[in-house]
Amino acid sequence: MCQLLGMNCNVPTDICFSFEGFATRGGKTDDHKDGWGIAFFEGKGCRIFLDAKPSIASPIADLVRGYPIHSTHVIAHIRKATQGEIALLNCHPFQRELWGRYWVFAHNGDLRDFSPQSQKFYQAVGNTDSENAFCFILERLRQYFPDRKPPLKELYSVIKDTTKTLADKGIFNYLLSDGEHFFAHCSTKLCYIVRQAPFAAAHLIDQDMTVDFRELTTKSDRVAVIATTPLTDNEVWTQISPGELLVFQDGVPLNL
């Protein structure tokens, strides 16, 4: 199994504080040490840092910790391998292009009963259930909407149906984004928090570190952080219900 971390905001924000706690779980406070990765959208552009080393021992994770990259859509993952060997090609998040946009995906779980068929458009490069599931979702979207991204309600409906098909095969918590919309699916374990004015201080669970968001924010800022388990011990995190697929935009889950 693995752990997920996501962030969606209304203004580009750095994820250094959350990543600090999260990365600690990659071999120090927890045993998700079979690689890690993080994707940052900047508009339609996207950059992904990947490493097959544990996040606590990775020079690239040190860079991400120390270099504040501002983004509105971030997806991070620390891996504890269930399917697929420990190697760069099996590190999440995975990326593909659809409708002239990059799509990025990371998964926590295990789809034991999923036997991926050969797809027409998208093939997995590695050998994880996760990358195959991602390809399966994008394939479906292309079949339904060959030419362009549909309105959100139609998009949501197909992703929801496809997710249900896959979630029936095992455990399927995931984060998915194209830099415009941010999907978060809970199969067994996923929670979130929305930080907005009035801001307060937050304290990490995984190490003794506090940030006072009052000093770093403006009144109109809004940031949603989504994670497998809460990252802070003095804030109230909302558990997403099993089977629920949320869509975040501008730092808040939409009512669909």
Added chain:
Amino acid sequence: MCQLLGMNCNVPTDICFSFEGFATRGGKTDDHKDGWGIAFFEGKGCRIFLDAKPSIASPIADLVRGYPIHSTHVIAHIRKATQGEIALLNCHPFQRELWGRYWVFAHNGDLRDFSPQSQKFYQAVGNTDSENAFCFILERLRQYFPDRKPPLKELYSVIKDTTKTLADKGIFNYLLSDGEHFFAHCSTKLCYIVRQAPFAAAHLIDQDMTVDFRELTTKSDRVAVIATTPLTDNEVWTQISPGELLVFQDGVPLNL
């Protein structure tokens, strides 16, 4: 215009020395300061570092300079924008998946007369002639070989023809790889060197730095470095002829 740097080897090798000289051209010894990027294959896996900042002022370039990532196929690019704004989404190298492999592409030149048509499989995310040309090549390959990667001779033939079509539209020096084969096309300016036993010392042009490869190599190592212009001043670089498309494997250009 931009500059290209590539490396292809028979054993995983770090590119720190060549990148040191190359990155200096991103704003110090030359004016290619509109972003940069570098892709490293590890088997079928691939990781790309991108930044819209000049390579001489990028913390991510500092990481790449200081952290020896060992790879057999590397493609790097420093950008001087001709088409498309300075932004992450227009930084090379670009990446797509074809036949269950990642393909990576970087371009030096300007395809002024190229009007990209909408493609069936691959769409550009940014707005450079380069990314559109890459999508055009992959689209052709998919049309010719829908199911799997063909033998090299057939693959080469289609890439060669498609390259000619594009090179007729402007300047089209490029590097292209899927982690197995490494294509280098010269339209106006591209050269390479093959380093193998007996190894010697090499001295950079762009800064006063020497590496003695005798201390770092074994007898069987072989490394090809491909670049827009030579990176060292005490070695003999081979100019690739305009119109020539080379394929490197295990550190040497193949006879096709």
